[in-house]
Each structure stands twice: as structure tokens, then as C-alpha cells.
Amino acid sequence: MPDAQVLEVDTLPDQLEGAEQVGQYMQIRPGAMLLRVPEVGAFLAEDGTTVRVAPVVGADPGAVDMYLHGAARAAILHQRGELPLHASCLLPPDGLACIAVCGFSGAGKSTLAAEMHRRGWMVLADDSTRVSLRDGKPFAWPSHRGIKLWQDACERLELPTEKLQTVRTGLQKFFYPVTQDTEPLRLGTVVELTLSEPGLVELPSIPERMALLTRHTFRQRQVAPLGMLKQHLQLVGTIAGQITAGILGGGRRSTVEELGNALEEVAQWKPLSS
Amino acid sequence: MEAPLVLIASYPKSGNTWVRAVIQGLLTPEHAGDINRIDIGLYGHSRRRVFDYYAAASAADMTPEEIELTLPSVYEDVAADARNLVFIKVHDRARRTPRGEWVFPPQAVRQVIYLVRHPFDVAASFSNHLGFSIEETVRIMSGERPNWFRAESMLPLSLQETDGSWSQNAESWLNPDIPYSVLCMRYEDMQRDELGAFRRIAEALSLPTDDRLQQAVEAAHINRLKASEVRGGFRERPTTSLSFFRQGGSMTWKDKLTEELRATLVRENEAVMKMLGYGEDGTSAERALNRHSDQVNGRSRLQP
Numbered sequence: 291m292p293d294a295q296v297l298e299v300d301t302l303p304d305q306l307e308g309a310e311q312v313g314q315y316m317q318i319r320p321g322a323m324l325l326r327v328p329e330v331g332a333f334l335a336e337d338g339t340t341v342r343v344a345p346v347v348g349a350d351p352g353a354v355d356m357y358l359h360g361a362a363r364a365a366i367l368h369q370r371g372e373l374p375l376h377a378s379c380l381l382p383p384d385g386l387a388c389i390a391v392c393g394f395s396g397a398g399k400s401t402l403a404a405e406m407h408r409r410g411w412m413v414l415a416d417d418s419t420r421v422s423l424r425d426g427k428p429f430a431w432p433s434h435r436g437i438k439l440w441q442d443a444c445e446r447l448e449l450p451t452e453k454l455q456t457v458r459t460g461l462q463k464f465f466y467p468v469t470q471d472t473e474p475l476r477l478g479t480v481v482e483l484t485l486s487e488p489g490l491v492e493l494p495s496i497p498e499r500m501a502l503l504t505r506h507t508f509r510q511r512q513v514a515p516l517g518m519l520k521q522h523l524q525l526v527g528t529i530a531g532q533i534t535a536g537i538l539g540g541g542r543r544s545t546v547e548e549l550g551n552a553l554e555e556v557a558q559w560k561p562l563s564s
Numbered sequence: 565m566e567a568p569l570v571l572i573a574s575y576p577k578s579g580n581t582w583v584r585a586v587i588q589g590l591l592t593p594e595h596a597g598d599i600n601r602i603d604i605g606l607y608g609h610s611r612r613r614v615f616d617y618y619a620a621a622s623a624a625d626m627t628p629e630e631i632e633l634t635l636p637s638v639y640e641d642v643a644a645d646a647r648n649l650v651f652i653k654v655h656d657r658a659r660r661t662p663r664g665e666w667v668f669p670p671q672a673v674r675q676v677i678y679l680v681r682h683p684f685d686v687a688a689s690f691s692n693h694l695g696f697s698i699e700e701t702v703r704i705m706s707g708e709r710p711n712w713f714r715a716e717s718m719l720p721l722s723l724q725e726t727d728g729s730w731s732q733n734a735e736s737w738l739n740p741d742i743p744y745s746v747l748c749m750r751y752e753d754m755q756r757d758e759l760g761a762f763r764r765i766a767e768a769l770s771l772p773t774d775d776r777l778q779q780a781v782e783a784a785h786i787n788r789l790k791a792s793e794v795r796g797g798f799r800e801r802p803t804t805s806l807s808f809f810r811q812g813g814s815m816t817w818k819d820k821l822t823e824e825l826r827a828t829l830v831r832e833n834e835a836v837m838k839m840l841g842y843g844e845d846g847t848s849a850e851r852a853l854n855r856h857s858d859q860v861n862g863r864s865r866l867q868p
Contacts, residue, residue: 353630510617
């Protein structure tokens with residue numbers, strides 16, 4: 291959890307005063323998000339600084355962890371006016387700025403991240419990348435959770451799984467450790483990995499890049515009820531003005547080597563601004 | 565919007581895509597007959613995206629059991645946000661979660677269209693679809709699940725489906741005690757009288773039954789869908805299958821199903837086959853469409 295305090299508590303309120311019910315499980319008002327998941331627990335993310343967790347007795351720790359690092363972490367970042375992007379984040383060897391690869395689940399982001407790691411790229415984050423502005427420029431933050439890879443992806447990449455820790459009990463999905471001992475790094479490019487025909491297309495316009503960032507904002511349903519819509523659009527607009535972006539088709543169709551080659555090509559794109 | 569979900573439910577290869585193509589043509593006549601513009605159904609990858617949008621965690625991080633428990637809340641949220649009818653293609657059998665809730669919340673479901681097809685024809689078509697031998701396909705239709713059906717070791721493009729055996733699937737939707745309004749349509753009857761069949765479906769959904777329906781039905785004729793696939797491919801075709809649209813007819817199993825396999829299918833499915841008028845010789849008893857299923861007080865009642 292990035293710079294936030296996580297406190298385990300016995301109970302949390304059933305109702306969050308003044309909050310809007312968002313879906314079946316979430317209550318949200320500006321500054322606070324309460325998530326109640328049956329048989330797992332309650333999570334209260336407040337003011338971008340604190341998450342209180344009240345697990346149900348006997349809850350699966352893996353499930354508690356999933357909501358803590360998923361919906362609760364996203365709420366903290368949204369509350370701070372940062373951008374949790376549904377993307378992995380990679381730095382090419384000798385690169386000055388990193389490339390975020392976003393895409394919906396199943397497009398192959400993590401497998402591609404593992405392939406690039408094998409090629410000597412640094413993997414800053416897998417699945418969700420924290421992006422914030424520093425002196426008005428977008429920076430991507432490292433996470434320390436490793437790449438989550440399914441058994442079949444490990445087999446394709448010829449990675450033995452015997453010594454890897456499973457992500458969840460009951461799932462043949464593993465944390466593949468990658469070292470990312472680094473400061474936040476400048477985000478230079480965002481690429482969307484899609485299931486469409488193979489090919490790489492650059493997005494020349496800012497509105498297209500904004501749409502891409504919005505499309506892959508993690509837990510975007512939280513933004514408006516948190517009262518952060520205006521700030522979110524400003525943030526996305528600022529980032530979109532300072533990155534190159536593109537669409538990489540061929541997810542689940544092209545080989546991971548072909549996708550990796552395309553990403554090498556992206557790494558050669560001329561940066562928009564330094 | 566009150567109860568916006570319309571479930572187009574069936575065992576695989578029973579006319580589901582055909583029905584979706586016609587309804588799409590009714591909703592957006594400019595796309596009638598374009599198989600790569602069948603956007604209704606929330607099927608394949610879009611189902612996973614919808615789940616990930618509405619659930620508080622990504623399906624990719626959840627166990628199959630957690631996904632099952634979360635589905636009712638996701639469909640309730642989809643219904644709460646709907647401004648128009650939301651069509652959902654379903655190969656699952658009707659069921660409750662281990663917590664006792666219906667996977668599709670009854671208060672959110674306006675109508676179920678349940679499609680059935682003679683299991684001999686299903687076997688022939690499904691075998692081609694899966695790229696499996698006909699023997700293995702018959703075992704799958706009897707409820708066996710090969711390992712690749714399980715979602716613990718890979719991320720399937722769509723969410724995992726629990727379709728059950730051919731009989732379990734039909735019985736689950738045609739059980740008079742389920743809390744949905746179900747219109748059951750036999751594929752064979754739909755072929756005998758396409759326009760009449762789709763008029764019944766359109767009426768059940770309060771969709772237009774005028775010239776627009778006729779145009780949508782004509783544009784989605786199997787020969788046109790096949791030609792469209794030959795021309796421009798079909799995005800829903802599994803890689804295991806050379807073509808998604810085949811003959812689309814009845815008695816397509818001849819030369820494919822041995823006597824022994826036919827006997828297996830009959831043994832496994834006898835009661836449901838009889839109920840639906842499906843003969844052991846692969847034929848289907850002719851009967852008027854409006855006789856074979858009836859809707860009573862918003863519930864389905866199958867007439868023997």
C-alpha cells in the first residue's frame with residue numbers, strides 16, 4: 291500500500307454517513323470509500339492516507355489481500371488525485387522513461403511483462419501502475435508484488451513454478467519475483483494491448499490518449515462518487531499531453547516474442563517532451 | 565429500468581448466435597446480417613470486462629467459487645445501470661450460487677429465451693466447434709469435463725461457464741419452478757417457420773414485428789451468415805473450429821454419429837428428448853410452435 295497506513299480493526303460501521311451506494315458492496319462519499327464483501331470483510335479507505343480493515347473471522351487471507359491491494363488501494367490513489375492505471379510498467383535497458391502496457395484482463399499484459407523482463411527490461415509494476423505528477427510531469431511508481439502469471443503462461447515462457455509462491459490458494463497462478471529497487475520513474479509512453487488484429491498504431495491526438503487513460507483507469511467507478519471527477523480529468527489531460535501512446539493489437543493472437551518485438555519498436559519512439 | 569435483462573440461453577450450438585444476429589438486426593437495421601457487429605450478448609471477453617467493471621475485484625484474481633458468488637451482484641448492477649434491454653448470451657444452466665442466490669437475479673430478468681436442438685445435431689456441430697472427436701464431444705454432452713474446461717490454471721477469455729450436460733442444461737431452464745418467464749423455442753421449429761418463430765420472440769420482448777423483423781430474419785439467414793464468415797471471418801469463431809457457421813440444419817449428424825454414440829446420447833438424455841419431441845432416429849416431431857411451450861403467470865410450462 292503506497293505511503294498509506296493499514297490498520298486492522300475489529301469492526302467498521304455498516305453505513306458510511308452521506309455516502310452513495312455504488313453497486314452492491316461499496317459506499318462512497320468524497321474522501322471515503324467503504325467496501326463490505328460478504329465472508330471476506332470490510333475495508334474503509336479514507337483521505338488518501340489510511341485503510342482500516344476488519345476481516346470476517348475465518349476469511350481467506352488471500353481474499354482480504356486481494357481487496358486491500360485492489361479496490362482499497364485504488365480508492366486511496368483516487369482520493370489523492372493520483373492515477374491507478376490498469377497496466378504493467380516497464381523500463382527498457384538504458385531507457386530514460388518507462389512504458390505502461392494497459393489492457394483488459396486476459397489480453398496478456400503479465401506474460402508480455404515477463405517476456406520483457408527476460409530481455410533485460412526492468413518491470414516496475416504488474417497489473418496496476420500508480421501514476422502521479424511530479425513538477426507537472428507523469429511518474430510511474432514501482433510496486434513490490436512481482437508479476438502474476440498463470441500456469442499456462444509459465445509453461446509458455448518455460449519458467450519452472452515449483453519454487454514460486456501462488457497468488458491465491460486454489461489458483462495455479464504464481465508471483466514471479468522481479469527486482470524493482472528504484473525510485474518513481476518518468477512515464478513516457480502508454481500502450482494498450484488489445485485482442486484486435488496484430489499491429490501497432492500510434493495515437494496522435496490528446497483526446498485519444500485521454501480516452502485510453504480513462505478506459506484503463508483502475509476502479510474508475512469510484513472516481514465520481516469520491517468527488518474527484520474534475521481532478522481526474524485534469525490529471526488525465528495533463529498526462530495525455532506529455533506521453534506518446536499507441537494501440538498494440540495481437541493480444542492472444544501473436545506470439546509473446548512478436549509482441550515483445552513490437553514493444554522494442556515502441557521503445558524507439560521519440561519522446562513527446564523531456 | 566424495470567427488469568432489463570433478457571437471457572438468450574441454450575446449450576452450445578443450438579441457434580444462440582442466430583437469434584442474437586436477428587435481434588441485432590432488429591435493433592440496428594444498418595448492421596443486419598453483419599456477423600462481426602453482433603454486439604448484444606455480453607459474451608466472450610466483454611463478459612469479463614463487465615464483471616471487472618462492476619465487481620470490487622478482477623475476476624482474474626478470484627477463485628472460480630468467488631466469481632460464482634459475485635455474479636448475482638454484478639448482474640444486479642448491470643440491471644441497475646441499464647437504460648435499454650440488456651441481452652445476455654448464456655450457455656450456463658440455470659442455478660443458484662452456494663449462498664442460495666440465483667446467479668441471474670430474478671427481479672432483474674425480464675425474459676428467458678431458451679433454445680433447444682436435437683442432441684444428435686448438437687453433437688455433430690459441437691464436435692466441429694471444439695475441434696474434438698465426436699466421441700469426446702458426446703462425453704462432454706454427458707457432463708464430463710476435460711481439464712481445459714477448468715479455469716484454475718489459465719485465464720480463459722470469457723468467464724468460466726457451468727453448462728452441465730445437455731439434459732441438465734435443458735431441465736434447469738425448463739423446470740416450471742424456476743423464477744423466470746421462459747419462452748422455449750426448438751431450433752427445428754424455428755427452421756420450419758423462421759418468421760413465425762422470430763415473431764414469437766419479438767412479441768415476448770416487445771420488439772417490432774413489422775417489416776423490420778422480416779428484414780432482420782432474412783439478413784440473418786444461415787446462408788447469408790455463412791457467406792459473411794467466408795468473406796470477412798467471424799470474431800467469435802474459436803481457433804479450434806475452421807468455420808463457425810456450418811450447415812445449420814437438421815439431421816446434420818448423419819455419417820458422423822455411429823449407432824453406438826446415438827445410443828449413448830439417447831440413454832443419457834431420454835427423458836428430456838421425449839419431453840421435447842426429439843426422436844431416437846434423430847428426427848423431431850412436428851408440432852405447432854405455440855404448443856410446445858407456454859407461459860403461465862410468468863413461468864414456463866413445457867407441454868409434453
